[in-house]
Amino acid sequence: MAQAAVAEPPDFSSFPPNTVTPFERTVCLACVSGVFTRVLGLTARKAAQEMKSYTPTVQELTSHTPVRPYFLPAGPKAHCPYCDSSSRRYARILAYRIEGGRATDRLRRELVKALMDTKGSFAVLEERHSHDEAFFSWLERMASLRPDQEGWIPAVTEAFLERKLPKENWREVFEQVHTIRRSIRLEEGWEIDNRRLFLAAPLYHEVMAVQYILSRSRMSGGLTFEGRLTLAELVRKLRLSGYLRLCGIEAHSPADILEELTHHLAGGDGGVKMYYLVDRRDFLNKLKALPMAARQKRAAAGA
Numbered sequence: 001m002a003q004a005a006v007a008e009p010p011d012f013s014s015f016p017p018n019t020v021t022p023f024e025r026t027v028c029l030a031c032v033s034g035v036f037t038r039v040l041g042l043t044a045r046k047a048a049q050e051m052k053s054y055t056p057t058v059q060e061l062t063s064h065t066p067v068r069p070y071f072l073p074a075g076p077k078a079h080c081p082y083c084d085s086s087s088r089r090y091a092r093i094l095a096y097r098i099e100g101g102r103a104t105d106r107l108r109r110e111l112v113k114a115l116m117d118t119k120g121s122f123a124v125l126e127e128r129h130s131h132d133e134a135f136f137s138w139l140e141r142m143a144s145l146r147p148d149q150e151g152w153i154p155a156v157t158e159a160f161l162e163r164k165l166p167k168e169n170w171r172e173v174f175e176q177v178h179t180i181r182r183s184i185r186l187e188e189g190w191e192i193d194n195r196r197l198f199l200a201a202p203l204y205h206e207v208m209a210v211q212y213i214l215s216r217s218r219m220s221g222g223l224t225f226e227g228r229l230t231l232a233e234l235v236r237k238l239r240l241s242g243y244l245r246l247c248g249i250e251a252h253s254p255a256d257i258l259e260e261l262t263h264h265l266a267g268g269d270g271g272v273k274m275y276y277l278v279d280r281r282d283f284l285n286k287l288k289a290l291p292m293a294a295r296q297k298r299a300a301a302g303a
């Protein structure tokens with residue numbers, strides 16, 4: 001049987017940046033099949049049928065340390081670490097976590113509608129995250145931007161504004177502007193004037209706090225619009241500007257303030273739905289080849 005070409009990934013180009021996180025897992029079909037045949041006592045053929053509807057759980061797709069039948073292959077020809085099957089017996093499962101909300105709901109529904117087929121090439125799993133959890137996974141993604149590299153301040157600012165105000169085309173805005181300033185005129189929102197991006201004070205301070213959180217280190221504080229600041233310096237600036245009062249933050253110690261501030265930046269109480277679009281195409285293709293391989297083996301043994 002000819003090897004199926006690598007399938008094109010779903011097209012997320014119309015989604016706002018940083019709303020989709022990819023995951024990749026390798027699953028050993030022989031291990032899955034073993035559970036169905038040895039543990040549940042099914043025939044190989046019946047097991048293959050049952051496996052057609054097998055979809056990983058969110059936990060299996062996202063956990064940092066995969067457990068059987070999932071593993072991280074050491075190389076393209078590596079064998080399954082649990083049962084030593086060759087790479088023909090394992091499949092790649094790709095998944096895309098889409099953060100739910102107004103910015104993505106319509107796009108996601110359209111994409112899912114276009115991808116769904118009777119073969120079950122794609123599946124959708126749902127999970128509810130608190131705003132804090134969603135914000136921390138965003139911060140984790142942002143950690144790939146390095147504060148010691150040039151252009152970090154505008155890059156982080158753009159990414160946060162994309163998250164906060166997803167309806168604007170921030171890519172376009174940032175292509176036009178040279179500098180980012182705090183507006184003394186605007187009470188909310190932002191404007192561009194003479195290639196400068198002006199952020200209203202609340203937005204400016206929000207971005208500053210995010211910059212601090214992303215770049216802070218024990219020794220040297222965090223990097224912000226206003227230079228390197230220790231936590232105490234950041235808190236003083238945010239208090240003097242009235243931003244802490246505006247957010248309703250009443251804690252006194254800088255550590256407690258930072259905790260409340262992070263919760264506020266995340267979106268406060270409540271949560272958001274996460275959708276996992278699971279690409280099962282490689283899994284189904286590899287599965288198709290399985291019973292055939294079993295039959296060939298039996299024929300070879302009988303000969």
Ligand SMILES: [Zn+2]
Pocket residue numbers: 028029030031080081082083084085
């Ligand atoms: Zn295995």
